[in-house]
Amino acid sequence: MELTPDLRDCFTVPGKLALPYTYFAGRIGSRFLLALQEEHRILGVRCAGCATVLVPPRATCDRCQADLADTWVEVGPAGRVENFTVVRYADRHVPEPVPLVLALIRLDGADTPLVHRLGGMDPEAVRVGLRVTAVFAAEPRDTLLCIDHFRPLAPQPSAAGPRPQGG
Amino acid sequence: MARRVGICAVAQTTWERDKWSQRFQGMALEVLEDLLARTGLTFSEDGGIGMSISVSDDIFDARTISDNAMTDVLGAHMGCEEKVAQEGLQALYYGLAAIRSGHVDVVLVLGHCKESQPASRNQVTHMAFDPFYTRPVGLDFTAAAGLQAQAYAARAGVGDRHLAQVVVRARQLATRNLKITGLPVVTAAEVLASPLLADPLRELHAYPVSDGAVGLILAAEERAREITDRPVWIAGVGNCMDSFFLGDRDLASNFPLRQAAARAYRRAGIDHPQNAFDVVELSDQYAYQQPMWMEGLGLVPAGGGGAWIDAGGPEAARVNLSGGMLAGNPLILGGLVRAAEAALQLRGEAGDHQVPGARRALAHGVMGPAGQFHTVAVLERD
Amino acid sequence: MKKNRNVGIVGVGQSVYSSHREEVNQPEMIHEAVVEALEMAGITMAEVDCVVHGNMELFEMVHQPDLWHTLGTGAWGKESLRVTTGGTTGATLAAAADHLVASGLHDVVLAIGFEKLQEGHTTGGITNMADPLWGRQLQTGALTGMTAAQMIEEFGAERAKAAAMAYRILMDANAMKNPKAHRRLGLRPDQAEELAANSPALVGELRMIHMCSQSDGACAMIFASEEKARQLCAQPAWIEDHVTAHREEMFCLFGNAPVLTTHRHCARKLFARNGIRDPRREIDLFEMYDPSAWWGLDWLREFLLLEGDEHLRMVESGAIAMDGDFPVNPSGGVIASNPIGATAMVRVAEAALQIMGRAGGHQLPRPVRRALASGFGGTMWTVLFLLASDTERQAAA
Numbered sequence: 001m002e003l004t005p006d007l008r009d010c011f012t013v014p015g016k017l018a019l020p021y022t023y024f025a026g027r028i029g030s031r032f033l034l035a036l037q038e039e040h041r042i043l044g045v046r047c048a049g050c051a052t053v054l055v056p057p058r059a060t061c062d063r064c065q066a067d068l069a070d071t072w073v074e075v076g077p078a079g080r081v082e083n084f085t086v087v088r089y090a091d092r093h094v095p096e097p098v099p100l101v102l103a104l105i106r107l108d109g110a111d112t113p114l115v116h117r118l119g120g121m122d123p124e125a126v127r128v129g130l131r132v133t134a135v136f137a138a139e140p141r142d143t144l145l146c147i148d149h150f151r152p153l154a155p156q157p158s159a160a161g162p163r164p165q166g167g
Numbered sequence: 168m169a170r171r172v173g174i175c176a177v178a179q180t181t182w183e184r185d186k187w188s189q190r191f192q193g194m195a196l197e198v199l200e201d202l203l204a205r206t207g208l209t210f211s212e213d214g215g216i217g218m219s220i221s222v223s224d225d226i227f228d229a230r231t232i233s234d235n236a237m238t239d240v241l242g243a244h245m246g247c248e249e250k251v252a253q254e255g256l257q258a259l260y261y262g263l264a265a266i267r268s269g270h271v272d273v274v275l276v277l278g279h280c281k282e283s284q285p286a287s288r289n290q291v292t293h294m295a296f297d298p299f300y301t302r303p304v305g306l307d308f309t310a311a312a313g314l315q316a317q318a319y320a321a322r323a324g325v326g327d328r329h330l331a332q333v334v335v336r337a338r339q340l341a342t343r344n345l346k347i348t349g350l351p352v353v354t355a356a357e358v359l360a361s362p363l364l365a366d367p368l369r370e371l372h373a374y375p376v377s378d379g380a381v382g383l384i385l386a387a388e389e390r391a392r393e394i395t396d397r398p399v400w401i402a403g404v405g406n407c408m409d410s411f412f413l414g415d416r417d418l419a420s421n422f423p424l425r426q427a428a429a430r431a432y433r434r435a436g437i438d439h440p441q442n443a444f445d446v447v448e449l450s451d452q453y454a455y456q457q458p459m460w461m462e463g464l465g466l467v468p469a470g471g472g473g474a475w476i477d478a479g480g481p482e483a484a485r486v487n488l489s490g491g492m493l494a495g496n497p498l499i500l501g502g503l504v505r506a507a508e509a510a511l512q513l514r515g516e517a518g519d520h521q522v523p524g525a526r527r528a529l530a531h532g533v534m535g536p537a538g539q540f541h542t543v544a545v546l547e548r549d
Numbered sequence: 550m551k552k553n554r555n556v557g558i559v560g561v562g563q564s565v566y567s568s569h570r571e572e573v574n575q576p577e578m579i580h581e582a583v584v585e586a587l588e589m590a591g592i593t594m595a596e597v598d599c600v601v602h603g604n605m606e607l608f609e610m611v612h613q614p615d616l617w618h619t620l621g622t623g624a625w626g627k628e629s630l631r632v633t634t635g636g637t638t639g640a641t642l643a644a645a646a647d648h649l650v651a652s653g654l655h656d657v658v659l660a661i662g663f664e665k666l667q668e669g670h671t672t673g674g675i676t677n678m679a680d681p682l683w684g685r686q687l688q689t690g691a692l693t694g695m696t697a698a699q700m701i702e703e704f705g706a707e708r709a710k711a712a713a714m715a716y717r718i719l720m721d722a723n724a725m726k727n728p729k730a731h732r733r734l735g736l737r738p739d740q741a742e743e744l745a746a747n748s749p750a751l752v753g754e755l756r757m758i759h760m761c762s763q764s765d766g767a768c769a770m771i772f773a774s775e776e777k778a779r780q781l782c783a784q785p786a787w788i789e790d791h792v793t794a795h796r797e798e799m800f801c802l803f804g805n806a807p808v809l810t811t812h813r814h815c816a817r818k819l820f821a822r823n824g825i826r827d828p829r830r831e832i833d834l835f836e837m838y839d840p841s842a843w844w845g846l847d848w849l850r851e852f853l854l855l856e857g858d859e860h861l862r863m864v865e866s867g868a869i870a871m872d873g874d875f876p877v878n879p880s881g882g883v884i885a886s887n888p889i890g891a892t893a894m895v896r897v898a899e900a901a902l903q904i905m906g907r908a909g910g911h912q913l914p915r916p917v918r919r920a921l922a923s924g925f926g927g928t929m930w931t932v933l934f935l936l937a938s939d940t941e942r943q944a945a946a
Contacts, residue, residue: 010188015681017229019673021610023298026574056300059577062410062625065594085313086366087305093293094305102310104414113414117304143303169553169653225606231677232605232635235927243795245814249641253613253631261630261645268651269553294612408624411617426626535616540629
């Protein structure tokens with residue numbers, strides 16, 4: 001086999017996958033999204049078997065298979081940053097602006113944290129343990145982005161703090 | 168007692184940033200012809216390849232049912248072809264099951280991926296997230312890995328300096344792997360200065376985008392001994408699925424990998440994995456995963472990842488002498504290439520990175536955000 | 550070929566098949582099928598060792614959807630495998646589950662096929678099957694008028710069209726007995742002419758009424774080792790054998806030479822391997838993947854290794870009806886319900902239900918000892934299953 005193939009006259013052809021999709025949130029998801037949209041309330045579900053309040057809500061506990069319909073519990077809107085990363089690359093699917101802080105936020109009253117974006121502060125100043133609260137979108141949206149982002153409960157210094165380090 | 172299954176031959180293309188002059192069928196054909204030449208097999212119904220298992224992903228291929236583009240390459244004219252649409256090490260698991268069941272004697276496993284084809288790898292993995300809760304915030308596997316790295320690093324004492332060491336070593340080893348082309352060596356200073364992607368992940372911590380194909384021939388013991396004088400036995404395979412939502416998991420706990428490893432070890436009859444392997448090939452898509460997966464495999468004490476690197480653990484444990492995923496294999500083929508590399512070691516065909524006398528090896532694959540799903544395979548020679 | 554150990558089907562679950570499942574998301578819909586299958590098998594997820602999952606990514610545009618679907622599949626903490634082969638996916642999943650149990654790796658495997666076609670664009674998704682350089686501009690989804698044209702040429706327009714419509718109306722009569730079926734139209738034989746005249750033409754003589762639906766739905770099946778199956782189920786459906794055959798993407802590679810169909814190829818191989826000489830007499834039921842009335846009609850000849858017009862006569866005489874000599878698709882078949890990633894599994898599942906005596910309103914009036922089930926997909930690919938009851942296996946032994 002030739003190690004350096006002759007690449008003259010090799011074509012590349014641009015293509016695009018563009019198809020429309022409409023996803024159904026289901027009854028449980030819809031209830032959650034409506035509560036966000038219309039009442040600015042955040043709902044979780046409680047698994048009695050696991051003694052756990054789960055956010056986002058789901059119809060079934062994936063650990064014990066319990067049916068979680070009608071086990072609504074109100075959580076948040078404040079919570080604690082359990083973990084975070086700062087996404088520093090721009091891409092079509094990454095909400096602007098970058099750097100984007102994605103944090104695992106455990107809402108008050110919930111056991112499982114939720115991934116959402118943090119705003120209203122310098123990305124370099126985010127740290128685990130920070131108290132934050134939901135900022136709801138002014139206009140109705142169809143997804144979790146009914147909560148536009150979370151912001152610190154207490155005013156934060158705008159200057160850059162120490163950069164997060166990997167240990 | 169079900170019959171033993173052996174790997175009889177291994178082939179792979181080079182792994183390059185952009186094989187723009189080749190379609191994926193062409194890459195796969197290169198591997199197929201190599202495998203047939205090595206084994207003398209055909210697709211004859213009488214003793215030939217009885218089943219082809221392809222590995223690919225419709226979204227990476229930008230084609231619905233992308234294996235329909237592969238039937239002629241896979242010899243599936245009136246023959247059996249099935250596609251494992253998951254991380255490629257799962258094809259080994261499936262081939263093992265199909266042969267042990269008695270249904271078929273010889274199986275071709277052939278995976279391909281062109282990560283260079285989509286606009287970005289992150290756009291593809293973004294589509295693994297649900298449309299309501301996790302897509303809208305922009306998650307992809309890189310961001311999820313950032314969250315996991317953050318959780319793990321603190322718990323295991325793994326810092327930026329350790330991660331730089333992992334990358335420097337991988338790039339250095341890659342120069343000895345003839346299948347890796349065009350990947351420069353780097354210094355620790357270069358890794359430390361490389362831009363952050365998703366804290367604490369840096370650009371140089373991430374596996375390079377690559378194109379290529381890899382294949383194996385599997386056969387029942389009797390046939391395997393006819394095909395090759397150096398069969399590599401699949402002694403045990405195990406896998407495990409974790410919860411989907413990142414917040415439902417303890418991201419640093421290694422839960423699914425510990426389960427997958429325990430299952431593979433049990434099937435292979437291994438009670439003490441710590442010193443069981445001459446070679447370990449694991450799927451380190453990001454630098455932090457090398458120590459983390461070693462902990463999950465039970466080969467490094469839990470929380471001891473940083474100390475393990477300080478003590479020269481990767482070299483001592485002969486981890487990823489091929490360069491690993493950090494030297495560049497596509498997402499969905501990582502584990503299958505690891506199995507191929509492990510088999511090459513056990514067959515004494517690993518060239519410049521051969522471990523003399525290697526008898527038992529571990530291969531590992533991972534899929535999903537922050538390692539939601541893991542597969543572990545234990546391979547042995549006579 | 551000796552199977553390492555026997556595998557029985559002990560549970561089947563199906564969501565309702567419909568084009569209106571707005572009230573459930575993907576994992577929730579899957580969970581409906583899983584719950585039903587577990588209930589029929591009398592087990593919980595704790596007793597399941599491995600979950601096998603399959604569908605087509607581009608129909609919903611979810612990458613590696615088994616990851617998200619863990620919320621409904623029960624796969625958490627379990628072993629898992631994801632296999633896809635286009636339209637045959639569901640049957641391939643059944644084959645995979647059979648291998649996983651027969652191999653001794655697992656005692657109990659749950660296999661799940663699903664599709665939520667209403668969330669995507671089916672014809673657009675299928676068109677993306679075609680080669681982007683050579684075929685995509687010409688592809689018309691899965692719609693083809695070729696079979697109708699060939700049958701009209703062979704048997705004359707009047708007879709061919711009447712037989713296709715008779716097949717369609719018989720399938721609807723069956724679907725009316727199956728509450729899970731998607732399209733249950735209540736067609737009457739005396740409507741045949743009116744339907745033939747008024748149903749919109751899609752391609753040539755393939756009309757809307759002939760074509761399968763686009764459905765949302767999930768099917769789940771539980772496979773168990775012989776030992777486990779006997780504990781769980783009075784009458785498991787045993788997997789005797791299955792054969793898979795694919796063909797190249799470019800059909801016309803060899804010019805106009807007549808090509809052996811994968812259906813006939815699989816049938817010959819399956820019957821030879823299992824000592825079946827007269828399939829119509831030795832098999833009690835056929836659940837066929839019939840994407841349109843034309844294909845269903847035409848393929849009877851292929852699967853049953855018939856010649857001439859025998860397959861037309863089977864339809865014209867009503868032999869394929871539920872009370873006929875050789876019932877085909879008592880479930881209503883694919884024309885009635887088509888959640889693509891599940892569709893081929895539904896064929897195996899429905900055949901199993903008939904053997905288990907659990908098919909409910911569309912249970913055949915006489916016992917089913919041996920059943921055939923087919924999957925179809927890709928570029929004319931086939932998976933063909935043979936299932937048997939205890940009675941059949943004892944008789945064979």
